[in-house]
Amino acid sequence: MTEPGPDDSSAPDDSSVPGGSSDATGGAAQRSLPAHFREKSPLTDTAGVPWAGRDYTLSPFPEDDGSTPPALADALAVHRRGEDPHRCALVEVLATSRVLVPIMAVATELGATAHGLTGDNGADMAMVSITAPDGSRVLPLFTSVTALSTWRGDARPVPVVAPQAAQAAVQEGCTALLLDPATPTEQGGPILLPRSVLWALAQGRTWIPPHEDPELISVLDQVAAAVGPVTSLVARPGQRSEVDLHLGLVPGLSAEQVQAVVQEISARLGAEPLVAERISSLRLALEG
Known part of the structure; x- marks a missing residue:
């Protein structure tokens, strides 16, 4: 699409504008407002609703140009270089960073046109989530408008601070956050922030890796102390899970006794709210 230039004959003249006219000598056009605008009060809008009492909230990010916030870009680079393996620095920066939550139009009402075709009569804007292979829901977050449009060109960005996005994710039943899901593998790929980070x-x-969390370590010690044959229950970074729980047992137990202890420990861990909140996935590993 091209815009008409100053000499373009396709440009409309003033006579084509409602309420406008041009004189024969080429003078300036005289235009007047429609009657309903001339008669309205300056204290109300065109529907007659008073301006007084309205709240106009300023954007919390007035100078945001849609690019990745510098501090967040630095934290992402550090993490992807392997210098922040447990995401501590990244999560600390995220806690005060602007991120973009994607929303999309969702049809709320269908109707038939005069030609018998079915179309949308109404739509709402809804937050987008991703369903993982295990059925859990993940909220995608984006650091920039470019990252969002690369993922879905039809999604609209809503800028919020990451804690607000996390609160919305919890309300929607999401169990994790996925940062920049369209990031190519050669650039480090998307970053999954598990339930412990989300909460x-x-x-x-302040997020603390589960294996370093003193409150969680205290709960694990209490669980271990409640089961007689257990000598220790230690959290360590996992390879295939977020946490490996290394279980120490007294010597001389039969296979059946070991199995019974493992089942009891698993049941006690499952009943601890702090374990569910701060450990996204775990694996029990027998010591020795």
Whole structure:
């Protein structure tokens, strides 16, 4: 599409504008407002609703140009270089960073046109989530408008701070956050922020890796102390899970006794709210 230039004959003249006219000598056009505009009060809008009492909230990011915030870009680079393996620095920066939540139009009402075709009569904007292979829901977050449009060109960005996005994710039943899901593998790929990070951001709490979390370690010690044959229950970074729980047992137990202890430990861990909140996935490993 091209716009008409100054000499383009396709440009409309003033006579084509409602309420406008041009004189024969080429003078300036005289235009007047429609009657309903001339008669309206300056204290109300065109529907007659008063301007007074309205709240116009300023954008919390008035100078945001849609690019990745510099501090967040630096934290991402550090993490992808392997210098922040447990995401501690990244999550700390995220806690005060602007991110973009994607929303899309969802039809709310269908109707038939005069020609018998079915179409949307109404639509709402809804937050987008991703369904993982195990059926859980993940909220995608984006660091920039470019990252969002690369993922879905029809999604609209809503800028919020990451803790607000995490709160929305929890309300929607999401169990994790996925940062920049369209990032190519050669650039490090998307970054999954598990449930422990999600809940820490949503609660405004400093995130600590589970194997270093003193409150969680205290709970694990209590669970271990409640089961006689257990000598230790230690959290360590996992290879295939977020946490490996290394279980120490007294010597001389039969296979059946070991199995019974493992089942009891698993049941006690499952009943601990703090374990569910701060460990996204775990694996029990027998010591020795």
